[in-house]
Amino acid sequence: MATKEPSFIERTRRAQLIDVTIDAVARHGYAKVSLARIADNAGITKAAVLYHFRTKDAVVEAAYRFVLDALVEDVAVAVEAVDVQERPQAYVRAMLGHLRAHRGHTRMLIERLGNIAPEHTPEQRWRPLADLIDASVRARGTDGVDSRTLAIITGGAIDAIVTERLHDSEYDSAAAGESLTTMLDAAMG
């Protein structure tokens, strides 16, 4: 039972709305994005926006999804390009690199990741990295490593580095990433 194919206008409008929403969040922050602002920047009325999305949150969620998918895709490619032992470090570098390359996406991602969305458990955030860590330590022959904690620590550290760079564009997030990978490497034995 395939759902109805969306029309051309439908897809165009949704893409446009996602685009202006990402922009609005980058400019004014997650909390201050109003439906009116999104509608205004898209050149339509509030109700017209709510025709294409059920609620305002759905618009923002879609924009977040878009940005997140780009990140996940990018990181996945980078991670798979290297040897199993080096994947956790590649994860860190790819994450920071992607956000440096897509500065407009940064604020959206960090402000959302910080918040607690009912439907996204924190596990979804650390599980992928924890799996990479498990595989890496297995390949190294080390053991006794708590991959969950290591992934949580590393993820939090990445957030903090990115946040710092968002406020100070002179901050060298690549160098910070190297410090982090070094610490991670040592912790994995």
Place this chain on the structure above:
Amino acid sequence: MATKEPSFIERTRRAQLIDVTIDAVARHGYAKVSLARIADNAGITKAAVLYHFRTKDAVVEAAYRFVLDALVEDVAVAVEAVDVQERPQAYVRAMLGHLRAHRGHTRMLIERLGNIAPEHTPEQRWRPLADLIDASVRARGTDGVDSRTLAIITGGAIDAIVTERLHDSEYDSAAAGESLTTMLDAAMG
């Protein structure tokens, strides 16, 4: 010229409002606290709340301040109780310990720290720990350590550990703290 002494009722009401606000945030999250809810839980009207505080944000800010002051005080005592070399580790332990002891304060703190308040630069967050790290490495005779980055990484890691515990009260944040202090110790040379 000293500012006017606040009356008994004034101090009592403010304390009560701060209390119900902390509770409301712990229950429903930072974003969903409305002035109406605060007023309701305190048994007065919205306007009465705004008599004691200029705006809704001022109420929430005061509640945040209250919770933050308790944390800072607690951590400062713990840090000063130990030797200079061990202070960064004591900072981590005290931070996690305090949040374990005041679970009702946790959500308030992390949701606020995540957000970007215009008046609070991120430096205020990492500077104290960076100073402890600087003093510690000086005492150890190590050098070449980027204390800013190390503080940012550690602070982000603490946030992530606390967030995880907020969602899974079975999670052993003390053990995670030990992993973190070990990593920090290694990074300081």
Place this chain on the structure above:
DNA sequence: GTCTATACACGGATAGAC
């Protein structure tokens, strides 16, 4: 000095006109 009543502006959501 402390509070209630009321009124307004704005944001989000819905019903129904076109």
Place this chain on the structure above:
DNA sequence: GTCTATCCGTGTATAGAC
């Protein structure tokens, strides 16, 4: 399929009761 009119909730300002 798109937008107008409208409604409800939230934050804020003012007047005035006690």
